[in-house]
Amino acid sequence: MTTMIVEDKREPLVSVLMNCYNGEKYLREALDSVLAQTYQNWELIFWDNQSTDNSRAILEEYLPNERIRYFYAPIHTNLGGGRAAAWEYIRGDYLCVLDVDDYMLPNKVALQVQHLEENEDVGVSISNTLFFSDRFEEKLYSVPPRIDLGLQYLIRKYYVSLESTMISMKHARKLQEGFSSEYSHIADFDLIVRVCSISKISYLDAVLSGWRVHKNSGTWLESHRFNIEIIKWCDSRIELPEFKEVYDDISFRRKRAYFENLMFDASKLSFRELFKLNSASTSKLYLALGLMFLPFYNALSKYRTLRFQKKWW
Template sequence: MSDLISIVMPVKNAGAYLEEGLDSILNQSETNWELIAVNDHSIDKSEHILQTYANSDQRISYFNNAGDGIIPALQTAYSHASGNMIHRMDADDVMPPHKLKLLKTKLQEVGTGHVVTGKVEYFAESEVSNGYRKYEHWLNQLCEADSHWLSIYKECVIASPAWLIFRDDFEKCGGFDSTIYPEDYDLVFRFYKAGYKVESVDEVVHLWRDHSSRTSRNHPNYQQNAFFSIKLHYFFELDRDFSRPLVVWGAGPKGKIMAKLLKKRNEKFVWACNNPNKKGHDIYDKTMQSIGEIMKLPEPQILITVAQRNAQKEIRKYLTTHGLEEYKDYYFFR
């Protein structure tokens, strides 16, 4: 069906929250959807819940994961999808009542070559962590400005359960075929690589549950090293100018992760920071340079790993006064 939305949903031991999420899909004002859920070897009551809901509504189907993990689960789900529009849902989250209608209306309005998204809101049984609340605020600011691609190397700029895209566009950029984790960030990078424009709905379209057993909190595929690895992978593929010297700015924990990954890739780079106590010292067999020294390099490309926001403002001001442009000469990898 030309306007059918296929919702793919991996399910892993989500029994405590699954019924609330499924009910929120059933309560959508948009009714032309199908849900393909995939049970990823759950050992709780998840499969029983999926079976019950599939028996009660023909729009819901579920399958067991042919492999192991989120990516095979998404691939299994997508192999059964028949809609012209594709959406991902997480089993422990909740859809606001008009989520699908808002995203669908926007996508039909802007047409192919676009991915649509909207604002998100975290909720929890207790208090949402400060880090997640900051991420929520940041994502929503990107939606207000439709400036997602300008921040692609900072964090994942589109929430994994908050996008809708036409099936043809989804398949053109590889869909769920990739095996790279974090899979949601990898997919967003491929949207970016394909040149799709992001259009946002100015409303909250997804309620994101924060809880202690959330996969993104605990699985090694979603730890900081994995995020930096995928950022570097796409930076070197899409934005690296090999005629220019590469500089890493920052010698804190993130700078050290970056340096290790670059050395593992056998990439040449200059390492610098503004801490005078580290200047001239060797870290991982790299001699730390001063900021003044790197500014003497011919047209450097600078990867900034400094996380503190006020420090980032000062760095941006400093580099701008030296005639460097963000997203061309320097990038924040936070």
């Protein structure tokens, strides 16, 4: 008589990290989308970044639930700082990050777990996602992103929307740190690029999440901060051995961010003020750029802003 041995394979645990600061307006929709997942072995790490609204009261409507873990931040931080502080509490094999104004479709976790289990060399799984507002919606990708072009293309173009991702913690835990408190607006860029420097990125061609476009999002309120943080990131990473092969791509990204930030700063000054800058060489550079590009830059910026607002708001 032959005895069959059946391997009892544990379902991977998925951690969903949600950083909340005064997120009461859309919080229920985000929480409901987590609870609606067809995949059941998940935990929600709810990081309350010292909210002063009804966010905590809303969360308590979903308690008790052994899968929801509530943490109150000892100090208020920016978005990246909150994610960095919550990192040590992640127990999962895989990680999703969901902001309080976004949502996941019910099959997101199940499909990405299956994909990552079948592709152990993949550190980041992304999918298509729906950008939406009360007025309009559209898919992020009209054609699939060029993941075949590797880390170089990721750094130059950064085509990832964080709510669509699932990160393999097997790869992420090899890094010196998870989310970095050094960044707020590009904390996701920093982590995704570092994970992809030691693993692969893959794409599932399906809409599995939604990213809300609204006026109060930090993405729009402080958009100029992206370039400032990108410059800082490039300066800190460009000489590291693990980024040796993408030196030119980091340099390219820095130059682009520097120029865009330069134009943003210059657009706030009059030509008289350009002359008053402390450094003579910097003054000449600002003046030259201002004379050459400022009229075009200002016109293009206003056109893009009006076009965007008309489309989404």
